[in-house]
Amino acid sequence: MPLETPARIVSELTSRGYNADREAVTLLAGADDPDAALDAAVERASDDVLKLSSDHVEAVLAEFERADDTPTSSGNESGNESVTETGSPEETKGVPRSEENGRNRDTDGDVGESVTDVSRPDESVRDPDFDARSLEIDGDVTGESTGTGEYEDFVSVFRDRFKRLSKQLRSRVNARPTSAVRKMPGGGDTAIVGMVSDIRSTASGHWLIELEDTSGTYPCLVMKDREFADAVDELLHDEVIAVEGTLSDDNDDGDGILFVDSLYFPDVPRTYKPSTADRHVQAALISDVHVGSQEFMADAWSRFADWLHTEEAEHVEYLLVAGDMVEGVGVYPNQDEELDIVDIYDQYEQFSEYLKEVPGDLEILMIPGNHDAVRLAEPQPGFDEELRDIMSVHDARISGNPSTVTVEGVDILMYHGVSLDEVIAELPDEKASYDDPHKAMYQLLKKRHVAPQFGGKTRLAPEEKDYLVMDSVPDVFHTGHVHKLGWGKYHNVLAVNSGCWQEQTAFQKSVNIDPDAGFAPILDLDTLDMTVRQFS
Template sequence: MPLESNARIVKELARRGYNAEREAVTLLASAPDSARALESAVDSAPDDALRITADHVRTTLGSPPAEVDTASPGQSPVETEGSSLDSDTATDRDASVGNDTSAASTKSTDPDDFAADSAVDSAVDSAVDTAPRAGDSGHARDPERRQLDVGNDMTGRSTGTGEYRDFVRTFRDRYERLSKMLRGRVNHRPAEAIENMPGGSDAAMIGLVNDVRSTKSGHWLVELEDTTGTFPALIMKDKGLADVVDEILMDECVAVEGTLADDSGILFADSLHFPDIPRTHRTGAADRHVQAALISDVHVGSDEFMADAWSRFTDWLHTPEADPVEYILLAGDMVEGVGVYPNQDEELDIVDIYDQYEAFAEHLKEVPGDTEIVMIPGNHDAVRLAEPQPGFNDELRSIMDVHDAQIVSNPATVTVEGVDVLMYHGVSLDEVIAELPEEKASYDEPHKAMYQLLKKRHVAPQFGGHTRVAPEDRDYLVIEDVPDVFHTGHVHKLGWGKYHNVLAVNSGCWQAQTDFQKSVNIDPDSGYAPILDLDTLDMTVRKFA
């Protein structure tokens, strides 16, 4: 019996006349030999027992009974439309974002709506003990109703060899796909056609930003490049476009329209457009009340990994209040890694990378076994640094096969019961924050930097800086389809807000401040778990540290 087969364990118990606590099922599924553990639990059960309890399974497996922790996170929801928390003010507090001002955990769903379609399914439902009790959420976890699809996963599809022509192909694909988003807004002409137009003509060009520089007079000269050549555009300082120019990054795709000079050698810009997210974007929604936990940057193996906070989180996942949390979406940096930054070895609790993943898998076993988990890699993980990052190799996947977690590339789009979640670890956020004015992008408000990526429709628009880009047949970093939720990590700061109806969430981390972070002035937001309602896209942020 596979370790992750919670449903099979439940059906087998039901066949033998037992139901079971959900935590008991998780413990059986996590056992080294789940089939033998189940046999032992059944054989040693009292003759008059009808239900297998978690404490009975622990006794059977030789583990001590769990201690009851009466502490719980604060319950006061705070409504906000865009926010970040620093760790001094966020302690013992929940926060919610969205149209509903009530905490997500107060919602309930009639379990009768989730009636099983067959006798076997009915046995499964009763065996995991999901009927409402006093203090229960009233939510019936039903794996048969779950829907999870992954798009834009490039794992196993890498074609790049690192040659110059590979980069040309990648940037040509970027231009073609992003320019399509802009052609409906401007009357675009190729660079070579604009060169042959008479002076004084109205013209518009779509291109990748090849250069941006200020003139002595305080104007800005932007050179655009398309597949036919380059052409300069002059943005005058009195045109009211200073705020727009401040947001331009190298290599991104923009459209400029204006009037050609008399000698046709330059385009005087009247307006500049980014591909952007339509303001009319309509989000998807689940057809039942179900939730997803958005987390990232666990960093197992670090001296500062917050194991106690993680255990409080996973303990909470076993409570009735957390019954609706049927999905966990983890946006990279499962482990601390080795050699990621100078003198990192001095801050490691586990020095071997494989041992780090073994330890991470053990911590993942604390999550209820019937939870769907999707993970992408980050820059601390044992994959290539260049983006897009494919999912892990077979050896690491075999280590992290707990709960049959899906491991996909960075970035990837995960559709969870009708809600499209763009998952990206977020290395390019460093670049965006470094290049743009503080009011437009900062570590204290990481969601604003995410807004810029949505506006540019690309998760890593600038090439040649902090973000390494791998050349592929297509540019997997283009945000071609508008997501409903944009989930990142990397910067270890908590922030969220809505941009053109897209919920942008940077989910903080599970690592306390390291000496290296102190040296670069990073004060992390640690031990938070944003909990997303998939039916309303409201969000509750819970703190476990």
């Protein structure tokens, strides 16, 4: 059967061990006899070539034209090598997952459709619009890291964080430096923008918050009966907030305190309106593939890849992977006992083989996670050249963690999500939990920083600038790491934690983690509605 689409051409090339430039694929698809043109292009490729170039394909097609569209004797003379289409597998559709079990709603907004159970749908034709595509990356630390671990580096990153986040808050309060506040007469009103350096409760049950700016620190008291007192439960060390209130009468004696009347986070404006694409196009948001683990769900992955080749998935033109492509080595105690592939490079080689199963016309972007072979401290640069070469399948693009990816006008903040562990550990269950990982993501959006707390479980690297600050509001916030599926809208920003492709490991069972595995959130970029498909 002739190769009618770029997707089929790429699939056949990968089955023969080749890749190709996008323009080369387009040329083969436009040939009068794509099947014969592909055979000839492969036959005429040099022995050491693994990627067919557009120049090579043009030369082959020119030879076809000279021979009246008939391959010459230097091509596939027998003509008996052809591509056959396998029988279409039966499609099985389930019912939408219930809201109680699906965690696909939240009080801040409706987010499209429910989870759909998917098996292997009928194959059909994909015909993506390459000219309409656009994908830009911002905030990538790769190649820009300057940190040496010296004291000055830590000072630089915290000063940069404070400068940028305080700028967001100063438009809402008339703040003064703490050094100036100390000199003000008692009883007056003022405001402070500062970084949380300490939080403690008093003997009477009130909250004392030490705020630090570039000129010093100042104590701020939140009375337990204030209507916003529960906001103190959301505070993390080192985040930047603003307070307004009244100074104690003894302020000018040097023993003053600010009685807080209002507390502000940098936050996302409630009136925020996200951008959308100008056409109906979709992106698949996945994370935590964990190839190399004995619990990697190869069958579910193949069902996902098969589905991407179908007519039902014809509008899925982007695949965004939020880290942990492989299981890694030495990440947690006794991990070696749960590995199917023990060599880290072999794990990436195998991941690349699985990546070949998805359509070659997809735009793919990947960021690293804590199981990947990059530094653990965030921000994480993208992979080194050796690993990039291994994962060059389909010309996949690689960026650092975190990165903002603008896909046809939609800003998608991709962050693997290690800090979610800390947020969930520090905050009350109703504000952040593993069962509802998107609520923990709301907290990061509120703080406008993906990993605010320094010195905890999340390793943070000192840089000249803080790559973890959210200067602008994303339209979509995509994370992984916690292996739980959850999504919802916070002030019109869609927060998605995309689950994983790894069944429960012995280690996860020991720490009571029950993963949501084999799911693929599919995002409509033109409406920001989302459907989650299940392949497990």
